[in-house]
Amino acid sequence: MKKTKRTLLTILMMALVVSIFAGCAKNDAAPGGTTTDTATGKDLVLGFAQIGMESGWRGAETDSIKETFAPGSGFELKFSDGQQKQENQIKAIRTFIAQKVDAIGLAPIVESGWETVLQEAKDAGIPVFLLDRGITAGNEDLYTSFIGSDFIAEGENVAKWLINEVGTGKTANIVELEGTVGASAANDRKKGFDDAIKAEPGFKITKSQTAEFTLAKGKEVMESFLKADKTIDVVYAHNDDMALGAIQAIEEAGLKPGTDILVLSIDGVKGAFEAIKEGKLNVTQECNPLLGPQLKQAILDVKAGKALDKWIKSDEDIYFGQKAIDALPDRKY
Ligand code: GZL
Numbered sequence: 001m002k003k004t005k006r007t008l009l010t011i012l013m014m015a016l017v018v019s020i021f022a023g024c025a026k027n028d029a030a031p032g033g034t035t036t037d038t039a040t041g042k043d044l045v046l047g048f049a050q051i052g053m054e055s056g057w058r059g060a061e062t063d064s065i066k067e068t069f070a071p072g073s074g075f076e077l078k079f080s081d082g083q084q085k086q087e088n089q090i091k092a093i094r095t096f097i098a099q100k101v102d103a104i105g106l107a108p109i110v111e112s113g114w115e116t117v118l119q120e121a122k123d124a125g126i127p128v129f130l131l132d133r134g135i136t137a138g139n140e141d142l143y144t145s146f147i148g149s150d151f152i153a154e155g156e157n158v159a160k161w162l163i164n165e166v167g168t169g170k171t172a173n174i175v176e177l178e179g180t181v182g183a184s185a186a187n188d189r190k191k192g193f194d195d196a197i198k199a200e201p202g203f204k205i206t207k208s209q210t211a212e213f214t215l216a217k218g219k220e221v222m223e224s225f226l227k228a229d230k231t232i233d234v235v236y237a238h239n240d241d242m243a244l245g246a247i248q249a250i251e252e253a254g255l256k257p258g259t260d261i262l263v264l265s266i267d268g269v270k271g272a273f274e275a276i277k278e279g280k281l282n283v284t285q286e287c288n289p290l291l292g293p294q295l296k297q298a299i300l301d302v303k304a305g306k307a308l309d310k311w312i313k314s315d316e317d318i319y320f321g322q323k324a325i326d327a328l329p330d331r332k333y
Contacts, residue, residue: 042227045076048069048077048105049104052082060332080095086113098118098189108184128142129215130147133184149313149316151185155190156196166233170202186213191236191316217245218242219271223249223253226255235250240266240281243264247281266284268284268285270332284319287314
């Protein structure tokens with residue numbers, strides 16, 4: 001009897017040892033097994049159709065996209081530089097569709113002309129996210145969300161600063177450097193500013209011309225304005241790069257920017273804060289280019305089945321005087 005019990009105990013002990021090792025073996029398999037991998041285990045693919053490299057702001061936005069969607073981020077980034085041409089952006093979107101990317105990001109250089117290609121993306125079941133500029137109203141069904149600023153408010157804020165600075169009831173001869181023709185950022189910054197100064201009959205926009213958001217064109221157009229009109233009090237530029245070009249033109253004309261002619265702009269790039277510190281720029285309305293993280297979150301939310309707002313709006317501030325000087329060391333772009 002005793003011998004039988006010993007044999008049974010031995011068999012039970014051996015079974016226990018085997019089951020422990022088998023369990024370990026299973027656990028050893030776990031790290032490479034099905035229990036920890038994501039559903040597909042592969043990166044999401046984002047195709048991003050960028051406008052180009054026309055301004056310091058655009059460069060900061062591109063850096064934000066490339067940093068956010070860098071290898072190891074859980075995304076593979078296919079990045080296209082449109083070189084300031086809408087047709088290049090449209091070609092890039094068609095390539096992304098053919099590559100069956102998981103999401104498309106687009107910074108539309110102008111508002112119009114996107115219906116056909118965005119319908120193709122929709123038909124292919126690829127969500128489109130607009131970044132930093134919008135498209136013609138009425139096409140909201142062709143994109144998931146617009147992630148960007150309120151350009152009308154930006155223009156209004158600059159106009160309100162000017163009215164406060166010059167004084168209500170006074171006069172001001174204003175020239176305007178517009179952004180890219182047809183761009184929502186240019187259209188709406190013009191609308192916001194122009195509408196806000198209507199409250200002041202003495203504030204007149206005597207000249208307004210595109211300088212395509214670039215420093216070089218901003219200088220060139222401002223030179224032509226100065227040659228034609230010796231009574232300019234204010235220049236309103238739709239972005240800092242054009243304002244910095246205008247500052248160069250004003251100085252080369254023997255005048256003091258920021259004093260003889262007030263210089264107002266939008267974006268909030270570091271060069272603008274430095275120009276305020278030098279007394280050559282009077283105000284810059286911030287426009288956030290660091291939109292990569294918001295785009296990544298929006299894509300992940302859509303993939304998780306969450307509903308998104310049609311407009312994911314950036315919160316921004318206006319900087320001038322000592323406030324700008326104090327903020328300069330902490331600026332990120
Ligand atoms: C604004 C963006 C504009 C910037 C310019 O969201 O579209 O384009 O203000 C840039 O600097 O060129």
